[in-house]
Amino acid sequence: MSTTVTEIQEIAAQTNESFTIRDLVDFSGRTYGDWRDEFHRNGCVVIKNVISPDRAKYYCDKQIEWLKNFDLGFDEKDESTWTAEHLPVSFKGGYKPRHRMYYAYAATHEKIAWEARTEPAVVKIFEDLWETKELLCSFDGMNISLPRRKDLNWSPWPHCDQNPDRKGMQAVQGLLNFAPNGPKDGGLMLMKGSAKLFDEFFAQKRDQYDHEDAPPPELKYMDLFLFHDRDLEWFKERGCEMIKVNMEPGDFVLWDSRTMHYACLPEGDQIRHVQYICMTPRRFATPRALELKKFCFENFIGTTHWPHCNIRPAAEKPMRDGQVCPKDRAEPFEKPVITEQVLKLAGVKEY
Numbered sequence: 001m002s003t004t005v006t007e008i009q010e011i012a013a014q015t016n017e018s019f020t021i022r023d024l025v026d027f028s029g030r031t032y033g034d035w036r037d038e039f040h041r042n043g044c045v046v047i048k049n050v051i052s053p054d055r056a057k058y059y060c061d062k063q064i065e066w067l068k069n070f071d072l073g074f075d076e077k078d079e080s081t082w083t084a085e086h087l088p089v090s091f092k093g094g095y096k097p098r099h100r101m102y103y104a105y106a107a108t109h110e111k112i113a114w115e116a117r118t119e120p121a122v123v124k125i126f127e128d129l130w131e132t133k134e135l136l137c138s139f140d141g142m143n144i145s146l147p148r149r150k151d152l153n154w155s156p157w158p159h160c161d162q163n164p165d166r167k168g169m170q171a172v173q174g175l176l177n178f179a180p181n182g183p184k185d186g187g188l189m190l191m192k193g194s195a196k197l198f199d200e201f202f203a204q205k206r207d208q209y210d211h212e213d214a215p216p217p218e219l220k221y222m223d224l225f226l227f228h229d230r231d232l233e234w235f236k237e238r239g240c241e242m243i244k245v246n247m248e249p250g251d252f253v254l255w256d257s258r259t260m261h262y263a264c265l266p267e268g269d270q271i272r273h274v275q276y277i278c279m280t281p282r283r284f285a286t287p288r289a290l291e292l293k294k295f296c297f298e299n300f301i302g303t304t305h306w307p308h309c310n311i312r313p314a315a316e317k318p319m320r321d322g323q324v325c326p327k328d329r330a331e332p333f334e335k336p337v338i339t340e341q342v343l344k345l346a347g348v349k350e351y
Contacts, residue, residue: 043195056249089318108302114336126279140276147266178273186266293347
C-alpha cells in the first residue's frame, strides 16, 4: 500500500475543512405524483416492497452466516450466546463498541453489502430522487440488532448527519430492511418534518449535547450534530412528530440528512437486519474526494454516510478488552463481485 491509512485520514481532514455552504439542488415547487412528494414534504418516506420477501430472507441468512464466520460461538437459536464475547465488535464509525452497526472487519465491502447497494429497485430510487443516473454510494455498514441483550448500555441520542453550515438537501440516507420490524422490534426513530426547519433552528448558535456515545472531536465528524432534549421540544412545538418507522421485509426508508433521528433497541423476539445505503450525484464530488473513495474501495475501508464528501476512512481497529480484536481482518469473508456498476458507484470509474 503506497499510502497509509493515517495519511489518507489527514488528507480527508484537509479536504473536509472546506465545504459548500450553498444549496446543491433546489427541489422547491416540484410535484411528482409519487413517493417523492411525501419525501420532500416530510423529509422521509417508506417505500414498500423494494425487494421480495425471499430476497430479504437471503440477506437475513447471510448476515447470520457473517456473524458465525468469526467462530466466537454465536448461535442465533441460543440466546445465551447473544453477548459481546460471542460477537464481532460492533460500532459506528470506529469509536465505541455499543452500537449494532458493523463497520470494521471489512464489513462495509462484503459481497452482501454490495449486492444490496446494487439491487435494481434501490438504485432506481436514488436515480429518481436526484434525477440523474450518475450516482456515488457510501460505504456504509450493516445493522444486526439482537433483542433483549443484557450486556448493552444504551440511551437515545437524537442527531442529524448534516453540518449546520450546509444549506439545502445535500445528502439522503437510506436503509434496506430485511426482517419484520414492528413497534417492539427496535429500529429507526425519525422527527418527521424536522428537515424543513433545519435552517431556522440553526439560525442561532446551538451547542451540541455531550452524549456518552458522541464521537471524540479528533475524529473530525463534519456532519454530525447531537440534540438536547430541549431541542426535541423546539421541533415538536413547531408541529414535528417523532415517529417509529415500522417496516416489512423488503421495505426501504429514505430520510433527508437534515432530519433528526436515532435508533432504538429491539425489545421483542425479532432480530433486526438492515443494510444502510446512501447515494448522491457524482457531480457533487471533487477530484480529491474521488481519490479518497478509490483508496477506501481498494482497501475495503468504510466511510461516513456521505457518498460524495466527508470521506473519512473508518479505519480504526475494533477493540476488545483494550486490545485489537484477535478476529480483526482487512478483507471481507466474501469479496464483492466487481462489475462496471460497482466501480461507478464506488467512484472508481467514470460514467
